[in-house]
Amino acid sequence: MFSILVIASVIMMISFTVMILASILSKKTLVDREKSSPFECGFDPKSSSRLPFSLRFFLITIIFLIFDVEIALILPMIIIIKFSNLLVWSITSIIFILILLIGLYHEWNQGMLNWST
Numbered sequence: 001m002f003s004i005l006v007i008a009s010v011i012m013m014i015s016f017t018v019m020i021l022a023s024i025l026s027k028k029t030l031v032d033r034e035k036s037s038p039f040e041c042g043f044d045p046k047s048s049s050r051l052p053f054s055l056r057f058f059l060i061t062i063i064f065l066i067f068d069v070e071i072a073l074i075l076p077m078i079i080i081i082k083f084s085n086l087l088v089w090s091i092t093s094i095i096f097i098l099i100l101l102i103g104l105y106h107e108w109n110q111g112m113l114n115w116s117t
Contacts, residue, residue: 059112070100 073096081089107113 063107063112066103 077089077093077096
């Protein structure tokens with residue numbers, strides 16, 4: 001029993017020594033202003049935070065999320081066609097796709113899909 005405690009203590013001391021040496025040897029002494037500042041999506045964090053932000057980026061994100069959720073909802077509908085009533089499944093699918101098409105028409109009508117401007 002005593003030898004197991006001694007071996008465990010020696011292993012812990014060796015591990016602790018190796019970790020301390022690795023920590024000391026891996027320290028970088030050069031402090032770079034660019035590397036020590038936080039990365040903010042390409043914006044300079046030292047400048048003013050009230051720069052004008054294009055609303056088009058926000059709209060593109062919202063449109064992407066809508067179509068991403070659409071795919072996540074349509075795929076299970078295709079899988080459950082075997083297990084559900086065909087009439088109920090067809091009505092639900094048609095209503096869902098109509099809602100998405102009406103939303104797409106509204107986005108198109110509002111000019112949100114016009115990427116050139």
